[in-house]
Amino acid sequence: MxxxxxxxxxxxxxxxxxxxxxxxxxxxxxxxxxxxxxxxxxxxxxxxxxxxxxxxxxxxxxxxxxxxxxxxxxxxGRPARLGTELRLRLTDARRALATGAPEDAAAVFRALHEEAAAHELVPEQAAALQGLGDCLLESGDLGEARDCFAAVERLLADEPLPRRVPAIRGRATAHLLTGELRYACYLLETALDELNASGLHDPDALLLLYTASIAPYMDMGAHARAAHAAELALALAPRVSDPALVAHMHRGVARTLIAEGRTAEADASLAKAQELYQHLHIRTELAHCHWMRGYVHAQDGDLASAERELRTARDMLASKRAALFTEQVEVELADVLRRRGRPSEAEALLRPLLGADTGTGGESGAYEDHGDREAEGEGTGGRGNPRDGGPLGAERGAVHAGGAHRLLGLIAEERGDTETAEEHYCAALSLLERSSAAGDLADLCRLLGDLFRRTGRVEAALDAYRTGLGHRAAPGTTTLGPAPATPPL
The missing domain is CATH 1.10.260.40 (lambda repressor-like DNA-binding domains)
Known part of the structure; x- marks a missing residue:
């Protein structure tokens, strides 16, 4: 030292x-x-x-x-070969994150950062903080993850932009997982524009940014822009030698193929990603492939296969103690269970994700004042949760928290409890409006409008339908600026 x-x-x-x-x-x-x-x-x-x-x-x-x-x-004051030894230990820590629990790897990255900082080894400091940020993303500590990635950007402020791109992508991912979709898009698009304007057409950096932009585009309903990003990523892939980047690209592209109804092609893309991740022994990303394959099967109506894939993904993520991702998979698994006619199992899975007191009575909220009810407080009010990461809510997994409330609303409505259903729909609406998830918002407004209509509140139903049509009319265009320039490929 x-x-x-x-x-x-x-x-x-x-x-x-x-x-x-x-x-x-x-x-x-x-x-x-x-x-x-x-x-x-x-x-x-x-x-x-x-x-x-x-x-x-x-x-x-x-x-x-x-x-x-x-x-x-x-x-x-640095011992001989210290930098080389630190870099080797950083590689070992990366391997530990790929195969083990994020908090175990985080402890190693913290120690490596302290040692690198003590000896003023800036590249090694940045690498340790990048690894620590990735650990915190997996465990769901999104605020601390953002701080780590921002610190990497400060350390590398004088370096060429491609060196900072992994940190920018990490910070954008943290905002995406929080539910701040527009800001995630802003970070990624700003970096893409700066890369292209400066002529720094680094294939690895561009592939990382275009692939990362697919998820927020899709959640915001900007499907055309997501598809364009996927096309550019596919064009860049032959120029990239890092198999982990290529695998991540295949997984991102699969999501646009699913949206276009090209499920066979999506499954083939996921198979390529899965093969690469298995070869690289990256368990978290391999679990994500099972997760998305479960989604593909659910879209195709093969609910038994969907349940099997989602349970595999959940078990893999739970064994790694990747808390936030485990909870998100459980929301999608609950959807499949409900569709398979097992609402009690789905409800038992969802309630712990949102907090112990979720959806237990209270006054029914009208559509007109849902924005003032702090409805998301049902899932984030500091209540106990058996998972280390805490409940899903406005500051943690907002889109999936909205999805969980939507499912609980559907289950309540199916058993005739319209008051509880309305509470959950309004809670979901509040969460999703904050995140600008256009497609999910439109669907939720339809569900809420149908509920109001069936209970005789015609004006409230019309307001809900109009709001849903507004979200559906031009998805993404009201919140996103011009698309980033296309690099010369």
Missing amino acids: AESSPEGARLDDPAEIGRRVLRLRTERGLTQRQLAEPAYTPAYVSTLESGRVRPSEAALRHLAGRLGVGYEELAT
Whole structure:
């Protein structure tokens, strides 16, 4: 570890170098004359040890030889080969994240960051923080994850933009998982425009950004823009050598194919991603492939296969203690269970995700005032939850929290409890309006309108239908600016 130094002092400051020379000389029992001769004088060594002069490279090399240490260690205080050893340990930590629990890997990344920071190794600091941010995304600590990625961007502020793209993508993903879809799109599109405008057409960086933009585009209902991003990603893939990036691209492209009804092609794309992830032993991403294949089967009406794939995904993610992703899969699994005629199982799965007191009575909320009810508080009010990550809600998995309330509303309505159904629909509406998930909002407005119509509230039903049509009319165009420029491929 680094020797202690005054607050804010750099390891290559003259005072720091002087202290190191003095310490090493004393440890070796040398006098200033013995250290200085034959090239320098004892007075020069004394001046250097007091920090009043910055030694030249030649002087440092002479002193390092006399003291029996490497030049870099004397000049910077870093042990020989420290940077190489840290990079090897960072690779091991990445492997631990791929195959094990995120909090275990996070502890390693934190320790590596502290060590790199102590020795002022900026690239290794950034790599450790990037890894820590990825761990926190998996465990659902989204605020801390955003802070990590922002710190990486600050550390690499003077580096070319492609070096900062993984951190930008991480920060955008954290905002996406929180439910801030528009801001996620803004971050990704701004980086794409800057890359293209500056001529930095780095294939890896572009592929990472285009692939990351597919999910927020799809959730916002901007399907045409998502499809265009998928086309560009496919065109970039042959120029990318990192198999993990290519696998992630195939998984993202599959989502646009599903939306277009091309389920066979989507399944083939997922199979390619799955094969790559198996080869790379990346369990979280492999679980995501099972998750999406479950969604493909559900879209095709093969609910038995959908349930099997989603349970596999959930078990894999739960074994890794990837809390947020596990909860999101459970929402989709509950949807399949309800459609298979097992509403009690679905309800038992959903309630712990939103908090212990979800949907238990209270006054029925009218559509006109749902925005003032703080309906999402049903799922986020600090109540107990058996999962380490806490309940889904406005600040954590907002889109899936809305989906969970929607499902609980459907289950309540199917058993004739319209009051509870309305509470859940309004809670879902509040969550999804904050996140601008256009397609889900339109569907929810239809459900709410149908409920109002069946209970005799015609004006409220008409308002709900009009709002739903507004979300459906031009999905995504009211919140997104011009599409990023297309790179020369």
